[in-house]
Amino acid sequence: AQRVTQPEKLLSVFKGAPVELKCNYSYSGSPELFWYVQYSRQRLQLLLRHISRESIKGFTADLNKGETSFHLKKPFAQEEDSAMYYCALRGWRGNEKLTFGTGTRLTIIP
Amino acid sequence: GAGVSQSPRYKVAKRGQDVALRCDPISGHVSLFWYQQALGQGPEFLTYFQNEAQLDKSGLPSDRFFAERPEGSVSTLKIQRTQQEDSAVYLCASSLAGTGSNEKLFFGSGTQLSVL
Numbered sequence: 001a002q003r004v005t006q007p008e009k010l011l012s013v014f015k016g017a018p019v020e021l022k023c024n025y026s027y028s029g030s031p032e033l034f035w036y037v038q039y040s041r042q043r044l045q046l047l048l049r050h051i052s053r054e055s056i057k058g059f060t061a062d063l064n065k066g067e068t069s070f071h072l073k074k075p076f077a078q079e080e081d082s083a084m085y086y087c088a089l090r091g092w093r094g095n096e097k098l099t100f101g102t103g104t105r106l107t108i109i110p
Numbered sequence: 111g112a113g114v115s116q117s118p119r120y121k122v123a124k125r126g127q128d129v130a131l132r133c134d135p136i137s138g139h140v141s142l143f144w145y146q147q148a149l150g151q152g153p154e155f156l157t158y159f160q161n162e163a164q165l166d167k168s169g170l171p172s173d174r175f176f177a178e179r180p181e182g183s184v185s186t187l188k189i190q191r192t193q194q195e196d197s198a199v200y201l202c203a204s205s206l207a208g209t210g211s212n213e214k215l216f217f218g219s220g221t222q223l224s225v226l
Contacts, residue, residue: 004152043113044153044201044217086152096141097166098215100152 002027004089006101013077014109021072021104023061023087031089033063033070034098038084047072047085057081082108114218116202122224123192131187131221135204142185143215144177145201153201159185192225199223 003026013019025031035047048056050063050070061072070087087101115134123129135142141160145153146169155169161182170177174192179185189196199220205213 006152009150043219044203046214049214088152096158097143097155097169098153099155100145102150102152 002031002089002091002099004087004099004101006085006087006104008104009102010105010107012107012109015079016076019072019074019077019081019106021085021087021106023070023072023101025068025070025087025089027068027089027091029091031091033061034088034090035059035061035070035072036086036088036100038086040083044086077108079108079110082106114202114204114216116200116218116221118221119219120222120224122226125194125225126191127225128188128190129192129223131189131200131223133185133187133202133204133218135183135185135202136206136216137183139204139206139216140182141205141207141213142179143203144185144187145203146171147199147201147220149198156187156200189223192223194225197223197225 005024007022033050036044037047038044059074061070063070084103084105086103088098090098117132143158144156146156147153157177158166159179162179174190176188199222201220202218203215205215207213
């Protein structure tokens with residue numbers, strides 16, 4: 001079975017401070033990990049995925065297989081980062097569905 | 111089109127009523143997914159289509175839930191004899207490619223179903 005855990009439902013950070021949104025997963029094989037974001041009154045959209053090793057809007061996430069984690073980080077928070085963030089996992093092959101965590105609501109305090 | 115389109119945006123149903131939710135994926139997208147998102151939860155997988163073939167329906171919670179995509183484009187999620195626990199946002203998502211790909215998903219705005 002695959003499972004994604006986001007331990008923080010709410011996270012408030014001051015503007016300019018570092019941000020870390022935690023994600024841990026459970027999966028027996030090699031997973032594909034994603035972060036999705038939903039801004040206020042917008043639809044859910046992909047933020048980044050681990051295989052791309054990209055930085056989007058200043059966010060990065062490193063897959064740590066030893067700790068089964070995929071934490072999302074940004075060194076300096078901006079007000080426009082306020083949103084709902086979901087970590088998601090997909091099995092590597094043959095299993096197309098995404099398993100989502102329960103989400104973390106990030107609020108950036110001006 | 112502009113993106114994945116879902117209708118209606120809101121649906122209120124009396125308990126026991128049947129409902130049908132529609133999804134128009136992005137033109138040419140092979141894969142189509144339905145997710146259910148209860149209040150305060152993340153989206154939960156319901157079912158997956160590749161073109162017109164329903165390849166995975168393991169997430170459908172009961173036999174009251176039925177999904178189809180007869181021509182490999184528009185999809186309909188039907189819920190029979192709705193119950194209060196069916197109240198949720200139903201999300202549709204599509205992607206360009208099929209099995210084994212890592213194409214990103216494009217989500218619709220969802221249909222918020224309230225069962226009274």
